[in-house]
Amino acid sequence: MAAPRDTTVERIVASVDRVDDLASRAESLAAQVDGPAPAPPVDQAVRQRLLAAQAVAAEVYRQQVDDAPGPSRWLTAQGVPTDGRWTVGYAPDRPAAVVNELRRRGFFDAEIVASGLAATSRGGQLVDRFPG
Numbered sequence: 638m639a640a641p642r643d644t645t646v647e648r649i650v651a652s653v654d655r656v657d658d659l660a661s662r663a664e665s666l667a668a669q670v671d672g673p674a675p676a677p678p679v680d681q682a683v684r685q686r687l688l689a690a691q692a693v694a695a696e697v698y699r700q701q702v703d704d705a706p707g708p709s710r711w712l713t714a715q716g717v718p719t720d721g722r723w724t725v726g727y728a729p730d731r732p733a734a735v736v737n738e739l740r741r742r743g744f745f746d747a748e749i750v751a752s753g754l755a756a757t758s759r760g761g762q763l764v765d766r767f768p769g
Contacts, residue, residue: 683751686744686748687748687751687752689744690739690744690748690749690752690754691752691754693735693738693739693742693744694735694738694739694752694754695724695726697726697729697734697735697738698724698726698727698728698735699724699725699726700726701726701727701728701729701769702719702725702726702727708727712725727769728765728767728768728769729765729769730768730769731765731768731769732758732764732765732768733755733762733763733764733765734765734769735754735755735765735767736749736754736755736763736764736765739754739755746763749763750763753766754766754767
């Protein structure tokens with residue numbers, strides 16, 4: 638008599654698994670139809686602060702081009718304008734050059750990470766996301 642009971646339990650478990658699978662598929666289909674959930678609104682002051690951090694990073698990257706004539710000449714030879722609408726630059730060869738400049742200018746670590754410009758190293762230090 639124990640065998641029928643085990644079979645019944647197995648069938649119930651299989652049915653629950655199918656229901657869970659169907660629910661997961663329904664959520665996936667709903668996301669495809671409706672699109673992803675909208676991002677929560679960002680406070681304007683926070684947004685401006687993150688954009689300011691991005692601008693400082695662009696300055697640091699641009700300074701790398703301006704400080705050495707080689708990169709500017711190479712870019713010009715490749716047909717890449719070094720002045721104009723787009724800012725051209727490259728990352729310094731120091732692991733936390735942008736992080737340190739942002740801190741020097743009063744940005745907090747949480748802002749630096751939120752701006753996408755830094756990550757935490759294995760050693761727990763904040764380092765540039767785009768090292769040279």
